[in-house]
Amino acid sequence: MKKEKLRIAIQKSGRLNEDSLKILKDAGVSIDNGKEQLKASARNFPVDVLYLRNGDIPQYLRDGVVDVAILGENVLVEKGKDIIRGEKLGFSKCRVSLAVPKSMKYNGIQDLEGKKIATSYPNTVKEYLTKKGITADLHIINGSVEIAPNIGLADAICDIVSSGSTLFKNNLKEAEVMLKSEAILAISPKISEERQQILDQLQFRIKSVLNARTSKYILLNAPNDKLDDIIRLLPGMRSPTVLPLAEEGWSSIHTVINEERFWEVIDELKQQGAEGLLVVPIEKMVL
């Protein structure tokens, strides 16, 4: 019998392509990546990778042609409400926002009543405006949306914002953040039982990669009379490892800590007498 393989779709080219391949690689799925090919097999895990346009992926998932995909959450909000959502993957973070010309006095969403809005995300805008009781005239375009107000095509726009520099360059200002987005695992509602089992393994690996990415292994030396205070600052996976140093009265503390938390407590750790701090990246983290 032919062995089942999971079909995973990633963006062919664009902002998600590189990070998607990276997370699969970190999860131990090695793909022979000829740039021009549209389909590739992993050498060491039962998956086929399809390279597709992001915008086309929801339909493939709906039809069950693809079992799982990595794409922007914003695409699911726009045209994939029926698609199952898996882990958020922590990259390609952006917002989907309404923006207006800098010169416009914007006092609130009511100012968009009856206005012409250019966007590639008509469903998202419609839903947002309807909730707010606003009716506007939507003009659907596929790219270079930010130029629309400058060429007289629209009064406002809705598009992706990240650094805000595209808005700035086009003399626009962000008026409303409609949603926040990042890359996400999107799962077909038609996935078979056998392929779901392969996906479970893949999700387990991806979670380990994500946990490791946000955590650091830290080692530090501390005077024994300050151990309790220092340990209180360090919530570890269970509890920190404490080992005696060769020097009398000192110990070495090892623990795993969220990177953000580490920066929050670094000053206090030093104040409590911690010395020789080492921060080490973690390759995988299985909880």
Ligand SMILES: Nc1ncnc2c1ncn2[C@@H]1O[C@H](COP(=O)(O)OP(=O)(O)OP(=O)(O)O)[C@@H](O)[C@H]1O
């Ligand atoms: N400036 C940005 N900063 C961060 N993330 C972004 C940015 N622009 C887009 N994204 C995210 O990356 C995804 C892919 O964007 P990209 O522009 O590469 O492709 P696209 O043109 O929207 O899609 P397709 O693959 O169908 O051509 C978007 O759906 C969004 O989630």
Ligand SMILES: O=P(O)(O)OC[C@H]1O[C@H](OP(=O)(O)OP(=O)(O)O)[C@H](O)[C@@H]1O
């Ligand atoms: O706030 P910023 O950091 O400027 O990012 C926002 C811009 O990035 C995206 O375009 P992209 O560069 O992907 O070009 P595209 O329109 O060809 O997809 C998006 O459509 C915005 O135009």
Ligand SMILES: [Mg+2]
């Ligand atoms: Mg883009």
